[in-house]
Amino acid sequence: MQKKRDSSKDRIGCLLSGQRIDRVPVSTFILGFAASATGCSTADIYSDPQKSFEAQLKTRDIYGYDSDPFFGYASYGAWEFGAKIRLPHGPYQQAPAVEGRLPVETEKDVEALELPKLACDGMLPGALPLALEFSRLQKKHGMRISVVLGGSFTVSVNIxxxxxxxxxxxxxxxLVHRILRVVTDHLVGVLTLWAEIFGAVNVVPQLWEPAASNQIISPGLFEKFVLPYQKELHEKTLELGINHILCHICGAHEKNLPFWREIPMGNPGIVSFGTEVPLRTAVRTFGSRCIIAGNIRPSTLxxxxxxxxxxxxxxxxxxAKDAPNGFILMPGCEMPVNTPPSNLQAMIRASEEFGRY
Amino acid sequence: MPHALFKKLSEAVLKMDEEAAVELSRKVLDEGLDAYSAIIEGLAEGMSQAGTLYDGGEYYVPELLLCADALYAGLDILRPHIKTGEAKFRGKVVIGVVEGDVHDIGKNLVKTMFEAEGWEVYDLGKDVKVERFSQEQQRVGACVVALSALMTTSMLAMPKIIESVKSADPGAIVLVGGAPLSPEIAAGYGADGYADTAKNAVVTARNLLSASNS
Known part of the structure; x- marks a missing residue:
């Protein structure tokens, strides 16, 4: 039976619908941390939607932060385009990693690159069947549906x-344009499928873009290779009837911000930043049309x-508290698996203490 | 003053021109010039300038990778012609990405900078088990061990590696780097040095080594 959430307690939902909230919400990308908090394995978080959902729900109940459970991983793309993935194991891994041959290693591979087939009757590639199962759990619990994908460039890097x-x-x-073309079509295909299954207005996709940061590429290359495809991805997402995109602009993107500004995020979108982008800059750049989220340094946590x-x-x-569309206190990236619980509690207490409206 | 050919070699690396690096390296040999000087005053100088441009925000990773390709293309031709006993390595460095982490682009750039500066580099690759660093440092007698991590969780392997290296050889210098690190975290882990860019890693190693020898 579908459980309905008390909407007054859904601070992020209130922000998305332009309602007042009592204090700054605290949101986290909590995956491996939820495993350690509840006694399941980090691998379960990425391979068993039921266990993952329950672990995240239990962790949220323990700590009282605001974000819903979600399913996703930063190396999205390689498995979905035919490579193998290795689930995290051992004390120092926090997420799945690609193993063995990548889908694209030669120029011929680029020519041969095909769109993976997408159909909800079991014909989904890679992690998508798990993501679909997870989204059904979100629906069952009356949550927003959050399919997690990389940006076009990051998924291309993963491939x-x-x-x-x-x-x-x-x-x-x-060759890069050809990869980006196929990847962008794939991502739009996934979002179209999710919109068809769950209803576009219920879907809040998460698009993570770490690889296009200025720690790797110049703003010039961003403009040439990232902007056109990311813009198209967001435009087509919104054309589906999806209202809000959570875009995680991960890493040092300050020099890319003039280009990110050209990319629609929804009404409002949520734009989350890494520590490298000052929040005042983020508010100045996106605050008038997006909810700003970020950006506590994960290694400090x-x-x-x-x-x-x-x-x-x-x-x-x-x-950032007084950003026109609101602010969500978040880590700058995933909450590290080994974060001391007292540091997560400190985030929530800080919001209660300093984030009241 | 460097020979005009060496200057051109340096420019070839800086301009990411692999073909020119090959052609000029052959010319160095054809003209009977000293291969080792051509490496140090030409190829390595170009790579060092590329590192400076990276530090200044003019070059990014794609440009550095292509400079490195030009560097290695020239090295392949010149290295076999270094006269015995002429090459004086600055030192030996063991380098690798720590256990749990498969992101090696930063480590590879640091490796390139060390090689360009004339260090003998022992590359353990990525997702390297904790104990391997100490074993390799002992095996080759390296004076420096350089550790890289991109993931916040995998950087937790660093203090264990540092402890293992230092307990086997208290005089070994350990450097750390990677996105989640900071000078404070590095110091807390017991590292001797931290570097935020590939070029700085080599400069830091050089300075620490020179301080420990003085």
Whole structure:
């Protein structure tokens, strides 16, 4: 039976619908942390939707943050285009990684690259059957449906490797454009499928884009290779009737922000940032049309004291709380598996203490 | 003053021109010039300038990778012609991406910078087990161990690696780098140095080594 959530307690939902909220919501990309908090394995989080959902739900109940459980991983694309994936294991892994041959290693592979078939009757590639099962759990619990995909560039990197794509952008740009074309069509296909199954207005896709950061590529290459495809991806997503996109602009993107500004995010979108982009800049750039989210440094959450976390959260809240469309306090990326629980508690307490409206 | 050919070699690397690097390296040999000087004053100088442009935000990873391709194309031709005893390595460095992490693009750039500066590099690759760093450092007698991590969770392997390296050889210098690291975290882990770019990694290693030898 579908459970209906008390909408007044859904702070993020209130922000999305333009309603007032009592305080700054706290949201997290919590995956491996939920495994360690509840005693299941990190691999379960990525391979068993039921266990993953329950672990995340239980973790949210324990700590009281605002974001819903979700399913996704940053190396999306390789498995879906035919490579193998290795589930995380051991003390130092937090997410699945690609194993063995990538879908694109040669120029011939680019020519042969095909769209994976997408059909909801069991013909889904890679992690998508798991994502679909997870989304059905979200629906059952009355949550927003959050399919998690990479941006066009990041998924292309996952398919072809960062070094290869970097070289080809300068030496063989046509190959990169061909990969980006296929990847963008694939991502639009996935979002179309989710919109058909769950109803477009219920879907809030998450598009994560770490690989196009200025730690890797120049703003010039971003404009040439990332902007056109990412813009198309967002435009087509919104044309489906999806109202909100959560775009995680991960890493050092400050020089790319003029281009990101050209990309529609929905009404409002949610744009989450890594620590590298100052929140005041984020508010100035996107605040008039998007909810701003971010950007506590994950390594500080993992290694810093709760006093330091509290201070950083206070600064973040002071810098972004009054953004026109609202602010969500978040880590700058995934909450590290080994974050001390007291540091997550410190985030939530900081919101209660400094984030009241 | 570097020979005009060496200057051109440097420019070939800086301009990411692999063909020119090959052609000029052959010319160095044809003209009977010293291969080692051509490497140090030509190819390596070009790579060093590329690193400076990266630090200044003019070059990014794609440009550095292509500079490295030109560097290696020239090295392949010149290295076999270095006269015995002429090449003086600055030192030996063991490098790798720590256990749990498969992101090696940063490590590969650091490796290139070390090689360009004349270090003997022992590359353990990615997702390297904790104990392998110490074993390799002991095997080759490296003075520097360089650790890379991109993931917040995998960087937790670093203090264990540092402990293992230091307990086997307290004089070994350990450098760390990667997106989630900071000078404070590096110090907390017991690392001797932290570097935020590939070029700085080599500069830091050089400075630490020179301080430990003085």
């Amino acid at each position: 072809a490797s960062e070094a290869r794509l970097c070289r080809w952008m300068i030496r063989k740009p046509d 993992q290694t810093g004291s709760k006093e330091l976390v509290r201070t950083l959260c206070r600064e973040a809240i002071e810098n």
